[in-house]
Amino acid sequence: MDIRSTDTSLLTWTGDTLALGLPEGTIEIAGELAELNDKLGGNLGDLISETEFEGKLGSSAATRLGGGPIRKLILVGLGKTADFDLQTLRLAAAAIARLAKQQKSQALAISLPVVGDQSATAGAITEGLLLATHQDTRFKSTKEEKGAKLETVELLGLGEQTSAIAKSEQICSGVILARELVNAPANTVTPLTMAETAEQIAAEYGLSLKILEQEECESLGMGAFLGVAKASDIPPKFLHLIYKPQGTPKRKLAIVGKSLTFDSGGLNIKGAGSGIETMKMDMGGGAATLGAAKAIAQLQPEVEVHFICPATENMISGRAMHPGDILTASNGKTIEVNNTDAEGRLTLADALVFAEKLEVDAIVDLATLTGACVIALGDDIAGLWSSDESLTVQLQEAAKLAGEKFWPMPLEEKYFEGMKSQIADMKNTGPRPGGSITAALFLKQFINNTPWLHLDIAGPVWCDKENGVNNSGATGFPVRTLVNWVMANN
Numbered sequence: 001m002d003i004r005s006t007d008t009s010l011l012t013w014t015g016d017t018l019a020l021g022l023p024e025g026t027i028e029i030a031g032e033l034a035e036l037n038d039k040l041g042g043n044l045g046d047l048i049s050e051t052e053f054e055g056k057l058g059s060s061a062a063t064r065l066g067g068g069p070i071r072k073l074i075l076v077g078l079g080k081t082a083d084f085d086l087q088t089l090r091l092a093a094a095a096i097a098r099l100a101k102q103q104k105s106q107a108l109a110i111s112l113p114v115v116g117d118q119s120a121t122a123g124a125i126t127e128g129l130l131l132a133t134h135q136d137t138r139f140k141s142t143k144e145e146k147g148a149k150l151e152t153v154e155l156l157g158l159g160e161q162t163s164a165i166a167k168s169e170q171i172c173s174g175v176i177l178a179r180e181l182v183n184a185p186a187n188t189v190t191p192l193t194m195a196e197t198a199e200q201i202a203a204e205y206g207l208s209l210k211i212l213e214q215e216e217c218e219s220l221g222m223g224a225f226l227g228v229a230k231a232s233d234i235p236p237k238f239l240h241l242i243y244k245p246q247g248t249p250k251r252k253l254a255i256v257g258k259s260l261t262f263d264s265g266g267l268n269i270k271g272a273g274s275g276i277e278t279m280k281m282d283m284g285g286g287a288a289t290l291g292a293a294k295a296i297a298q299l300q301p302e303v304e305v306h307f308i309c310p311a312t313e314n315m316i317s318g319r320a321m322h323p324g325d326i327l328t329a330s331n332g333k334t335i336e337v338n339n340t341d342a343e344g345r346l347t348l349a350d351a352l353v354f355a356e357k358l359e360v361d362a363i364v365d366l367a368t369l370t371g372a373c374v375i376a377l378g379d380d381i382a383g384l385w386s387s388d389e390s391l392t393v394q395l396q397e398a399a400k401l402a403g404e405k406f407w408p409m410p411l412e413e414k415y416f417e418g419m420k421s422q423i424a425d426m427k428n429t430g431p432r433p434g435g436s437i438t439a440a441l442f443l444k445q446f447i448n449n450t451p452w453l454h455l456d457i458a459g460p461v462w463c464d465k466e467n468g469v470n471n472s473g474a475t476g477f478p479v480r481t482l483v484n485w486v487m488a489n490n
Contacts, residue, residue: 003129003153003169005122005161010111011035013156014069017105019096021089021112023081024055040065040073047073055079057091062099074099084115086124087403093128094469097150101133104148111156122161124403126168127480129153131469134176136183167299171483174295175476181287182461182474186262186280191311194259194283195237197290198309202241205297212238220330222350227327228343229312231266231320236312239286240354241293242304249304251362251489254355255293255482258344258367259286259311266314266340267322281474282344284461285366286311292482299483301490308355310347314340326424329353331446334424342429344369345442352446362391364485365443366455366478372435373456380467381405382460382478385440388451395453398484403469404477406455409437416441 010018011032029037029045037044043065047053051061057079064072076095078088089112100108114121133150137143155161181189181197195211202209217226217238229236239259260282263270270276286309293307321327325337327346330353335346344367355363373383384406386392392408399406415438418430426445430438440454460477463470470476 001129001133001150001153003126003155003165005155005158005165007159008154008156010109010156011039013109013154015109016107017072017074017100017103017109018070019074019076019100019108019110021076021078021092022053022055023078024057027053027055040070041068043073047075053077058095060095060099062103064103072103072105074103078113084113086115086120086401089115089121089124090128090403090469093125094132097129097132100150105150106148107152108150109154109156114158118158119161119164122155122158123164123168125155126165127172128469130169130172131175131476132471134179135471136180136473138180138184170298171295171480173298174291174293174483175479177294178287178291178476178479179474181290182281182284184280186313189280189283190234190261191237191259191313192234194261194286194290194309194311195239198239198241201290201294201297205294207293207297208242208244210240212240220354221328222330223328224330224335224346225310225312225350227321227325227337228314228346231317232313232315233317234313236310239307239309239311241290241307243293243297243307244304245300245302247302250302252304252358252360253486253489254306254308254358254360254363255289256308256348256351256355256363256365257285257287257289258348258365258369259283259309260344260347261311261313263314263341263343264316266316266343267320268339268341269316270341278462281462282368283311284368284457284474288366288457288477288479288482291476291479292486295479295483296486299487301487303486303489305486306355306358306360308351310351312347314343329446333426333445336421336424336427338427339429342439345439346428348443349446352443352452356447356450360450362388362451362453363447364395364453364455364482366457368458368461369456370436370439370458372439374459376436377407377459379459379463381407383407383409383436383456384453385409385411386453387411387444387447388453391451391453394488395481395485398488399478399481401484402478402480404460404481409440411440411444412437413441
């Protein structure tokens with residue numbers, strides 16, 4: 001899809017399909033809309049009246065105009081003017097893209113209001129278009145693409161915004177990589193595949209890559225990570241991908257992603273009705289980490305970023321860790337395993353110790369860590385825990401810019417009492433209440449003084465049906481937030 005911006009107005013544009021975004025309320029055919037209505041032979045007014053279109057958020061209407069300067073017309077509702085933000089534009093662009101596909105449009109022009117400035121507006125519209133039109137059909141024997149395909153999109157009245165559009169295309173390439181990694185089944189994406197993906201990013205964009213094999217992890221004392229990994233026939237891969245700017249970096253950051261390419265639950269096996277068939281998505285944190293690496297490598301900020309993915313499976317075999325085993329993490333802390341299905345935090349424990357030894361300015365980890373977080377916040381909102389208020393504010397601002405939702409959660413130290421073990425420093429799970437909080441408190445034990453923030457993305461990493469800019473399947477959450485955070489440190 002070729003997306004470009006132009007000074008052309010909606011009154012002078014001619015072509016296949018014109019799409020307008022209109023605010024909520026009684027829509028008066030006056031001024032520019034009246035001129036457009038005359039140009040279209042009254043069809044704009046007819047479409048509004050016949051469909052009772054009132055511009056409510058999520059509403060839409062479309063019609064074919066036959067011959068003339070414009071052949072198809074699409075309207076989307078933008079909701080209340082007071083609520084307009086960049087996410088309004090993304091959602092409108094996504095709705096327009098889907099309607100254009102239904103109308104078999106090949107050339108599309110979009111007229112939406114400016115939010116912030118023209119550059120930000122063009123970027124947000126581009127994101128909405130690209131993310132809504134992405135379809136992962138790799139595993140279908142028959143592709144569903146039939147008929148005309150949307151080839152060109154013009155963003156009207158925004159002037160020349162080539163740089164902003166290119167930036168959004170680069171960010172979306174990272175989101176799409178994350179989506180495709182999560183969508184792929186566990187017999188396609190393994191720890192080896194994660195390593196190969198990191199190698200491809202490093203080779204294409206000039207990043208440094210260190211892949212720690214099992215023996216190297218053993219020498220570093222990564223007993224928690226390797227305790228999870230030892231049941232699988234596929235060897236673990238501890239990935240350390242490094243982006244460095246050409247000059248002296250302004251900041252040094254680390255992003256750590258949980259990378260369980262399949263989670264059987266281990267000997268505490270996930271039973272029927274547990275959603276075990278969806279556990280290919282348990283590497284959603286690692287997928288987003290690699291997606292962010294791909295985007296950041298193209299954007300080239302003056303920030304050094306370390307991307308860390310402890311990739312493994314959690315399987316069942318004669319080598320599997322047992323409930324009751326005691327593991328020693330690389331910071332020397334001992335963990336009594338009272339549930340082998342709480343394995344993600346074990347892999348992250350050693351990854352966080354590794355990240356802190358890099359002497360970075362801040363660490364963000366992200367993980368499909370707990371079902372408890374989904375119960376608390378639902379499918380659209382991720383949980384956020386942090387030891388540093390400034391870092392929390394940075395992530396919230398980055399998330400708002402991306403239109404991705406997080407909710408700050410408490411690190412209630414009292415709850416860690418339920419994690420204490422009589423025979424080790426801690427257990428890997430606590431009581432059922434507050435499960436997402438105790439999981440975050442567990443991770444906190446592997447950070448000393450570095451500002452740290454934990455994202456539990458178990459809900460938003462996947463959607464079962466079309467939702468906003470996402471189609472059913474993996475969402476690529478929260479690549480755009482991570483990229484915005486890094487760029488804000490630029």
